[in-house]
Amino acid sequence: MATVIDGKAVAQTIRSEIADEVRLLSQKYxxxxxxxxxxxxxxxxxxxxxxxxxxxxxxxxxxxxxxxxxxxxxxxxxxxxxxxxxxxxxxxxxxxxxxxxxxxxxxxxxxxxxLEKDVDGFHPLNIGKLAMKGRDPLFLPCTPKAKCSSACLELLHRSGVTIKGKQAVVVGRSNIVGLPASLLLLKADATVTTVHSHTSQPENIIREADIVIAAAGQPKMIKGSWIKPGAAVIDVGTNAVDDPTRKSGYRLVGDVDFEEASKTAGYITPVPGGVGPMTVTMLLKNTLEGAKRYIEQNS
Amino acid sequence: MATVIDGKAVAQTIRSEIADEVRLLSQKYxxxxxxxxxxxxxxxxxxxxxxxxxxxxxxxxxxxxxxxxxxxxxxxxxxxxxxxxxxxxxxxxxxxxxxxxxxxxxxxxxxxxxLEKDVDGFHPLNIGKLAMKGRDPLFLPCTPKAKCSSACLELLHRSGVTIKGKQAVVVGRSNIVGLPASLLLLKADATVTTVHSHTSQPENIIREADIVIAAAGQPKMIKGSWIKPGAAVIDVGTNAVDDPTRKSGYRLVGDVDFEEASKTAGYITPVPGGVGPMTVTMLLKNTLEGAKRYIEQNS
The missing domain is CATH 3.40.50.10860 (Leucine Dehydrogenase, chain A, domain 1)
Structure with a gap:
């Protein structure tokens, strides 16, 4: 059974790190x-x-x-x-x-x-710098829609998953999640395949992957049998599906069939409670980084 | 045996198209x-x-x-x-x-x-726009070093190779060739894997590819046995290797073992005479595009 990555707990850890840094900044400057x-x-x-x-x-x-x-x-x-x-x-x-x-x-x-205040990281110049070797974007993209490519990497790092040299598959190529996630993984020295709606038999590619980032927006499209034993699976999907047993009439599910995949994967994020709770935290982290850059240069 | 893609001939065709457009522009404006x-x-x-x-x-x-x-x-x-x-x-x-x-x-x-005059397409903002869906870079990157990612796609198009839905592997992830080639292929709806020096057993990935772009800068690293039968192979490598039989003492070879690979591939570019002759032509094409944009908007 996979280790379930607790996005809430990771977010809480990062938030207390941010609070510490804010305190230091305030004391010093x-x-x-x-x-x-x-x-x-x-x-x-x-x-x-x-x-x-x-x-x-x-x-x-x-x-x-x-x-x-x-x-x-x-x-x-x-x-x-x-x-x-x-x-x-x-x-x-x-x-x-x-x-x-x-x-x-x-x-x-x-x-x-x-550009220096673009904490969502949406500016094309930031994406360009993200893509190019030897250049760092001012901010890593972090979307306002509870999806966050930098959160994916942070969750992998904090779970102790090595990225360098691994086979990674990103399912989806949106500007806000799939594409930046592919570029970040490539910069982190993974061998990256980007899979999308025109890919025939994505399961054959996903089965080879040590790391799977699911950002397709298709409820439970990734089956348990597609997951390589021991793989790390980060599910960025948040799809509302009908659920008459709930008062709201719906519930949220990811792009991965969690119940099946958690039997095979080494690490997996749940939906909700995986990537979602990280989003606001990454935004705050970007704000802190921007502030440090500005304050340290102008004091 | 593979169809050998004649870069010189393709470049010549494009040049005469450019000359026609220059003439039209001159007549009209x-x-x-x-x-x-x-x-x-x-x-x-x-x-x-x-x-x-x-x-x-x-x-x-x-x-x-x-x-x-x-x-x-x-x-x-x-x-x-x-x-x-x-x-x-x-x-x-x-x-x-x-x-x-x-x-x-x-x-x-x-x-x-x-930005509008950056015909080499090196500006990070151009790379960012290249990466993002729904945005087009002003120019596709085209390097001064006789290597050109847009030339690769042009050679595929002009040889009648379909890109959409195909498995593509780009070997190398440099800012000037590998990375833009990956992004261009992804935009053209290929399923793209980027392979590099940290990839273990690249041959296993390359063997699955319908399209191979070789831009690693490693003489003959890609063997004939790595090529899927019928694949299209674009070799961007231009490596000088010792050759005492030549007056210069060296000759140019690509990243692909041409002799072996041409037995298996469907299409293949030679080195020299494949991507190389396209480079200056793509630069001229970018200049024409820039001129058309400017002149049509300001007349």
Whole structure:
């Protein structure tokens, strides 16, 4: 039976490390990291995500700058707000909660966030630097959608799984998870295969993998029989499936058939409770890194 | 026996297509593409490469701007020259011949080339856009070192090899060839594995591949017995090996054992005469694309 990787516990460990570093920064320089969280409109899910992020900031001593904007705001005004946050030296990270209202071009707004404050790591320049050897991106991509490629690697590292020289398969090639995960694994010296919807018989490739990152968005598509004995399986999928036994009418399942795969794998993350809890933590870690870089260079 | 892909012939076809487009552009707008070729110092090999590029420009009706600078030029002065070329609206592509003298930081100089004129495609933002779905880089990377990832795909296309849904293996992960080739193949819907020096038993992976891009810089490392029958093999390697029977004392060989592999492969590029002749042509194609973009937007 696989060791189940407890994302909540790992996230908690990292959070206490962040809190320690924030304390040191404050003692040494009299300054703390600042994260601006921008929300447009009143979507319930967005408000709940934003609330979680602000609460986590408070717990770790990170100053949160709350920017709540009306649904009707124009794109130009929103960009003006982003520019003000770019110029604010107490703000080290800027997060614009997605989705934005339909009249606003998300990509345009995100590209206005200054590179050094792009804690979600979505800027194409960050992805480019991620891809290229000898260059480091300022931030590793960490998505606002509870999916996080850097969380995958952090979970592997903290579980004691070696990446170098291993065969890794990433299932999915989205800009926000699959692609950055492939690039990160390649930088960490894994032999990486990226599998996607045009791949015929992905099971034959997955069966050879020491490390499987599942980010396809297909409930339970990866069967237990596809997993190599002892492999490390990180499941980024969070798919809602009907479940009439639940009050909500649904439950969340991953891209991996956990019940089957946990019999064969060496390590496996559950859904929920695996990658999910890591997301906000990686965002806070990125904010801390941005703050350290800025404060140490300007003190 | 494999069909040997004749890089010279393909390059010639593309060059005549470019010449046609240059003519059309000139008729319609009274303007032609301009390529600035910057060379610092007097290295014989650099002068020979630069000469080839300038000659090719002349043949196709592309105006070449020759900037020959002394070995002792300071980095600041060189960057000033780059800025002037950035500002020159008759220049649509800027190529700085590498290597630069040791007192100059190459990466710094290359990053000063304006993105729209970066015909070598080395800017990290171009690599980022290459990696991300739904974004297109302004230029596909095309290196000055006679190796060119976009040339690989062009050779496959022009030989009638389908990429979508195929298993592709890229051997090597350099910023200038391996990595962009992997990203291009992934965008073209191949299932891509990137193999490198930390991969154990690469032969087992290569044996499954319908498409092999060899860019490891290891003479004849890929044996004939590693090639799946019918596979398309693009050899980007150009390795000099001792050959006392030649006047020069050496000859060029690829990363693939051509003699063996050509018995099994469906398509194969020779070295020399495969990818090599495509390089300058892809540079000219990038210059044409840059010119079309600029001229059509500003007329």
């Amino acid at each position: 009299g300054k703390v990291p600042g994260l601006a969280v921008v929300i447009v409109g009143h979507r319930k899910d967005s408000q709940s995500y934003v609330g979680m992020k602000r609460k986590a900031c408070a717990e770790l001593g990170i100053k949160s700058f709350d920017v709540d904007l009306p649904e009707q705001i124009s794109q130009a005004e929103l960009i003006k707000q982003v520019h003000e946050l770019n110029a604010n030296t107490d703000v080290h990270g800027i997060l614009v909660q997605l989705p934005l209202p339909k009249h606003i071009n998300e990509e345009k707004v995100l590209s206005e966030i200054s | 009274g303007k032609v593409p301009g390529l600035a070729v910057v060379i610092v110092g007097h290295r014989k090999d650099s002068q020979s490469y630069v000469g080839m590029k300038r000659k090719a420009c002349a043949e196709l009706g592309i105006k070449s701007f020759d900037v020959d600078l002394p070995e002792q030029i300071s980095q600041a002065e060189l960057i000033k020259q780059v800025h002037e070329l950035n500002a020159n609206t008759d220049v649509h592509g800027i190529l700085v011949q590498l290597p630069l003298p040791k007192h100059i930081n190459e990466e710094k100089v290359l990053s000063e080339i304006s």
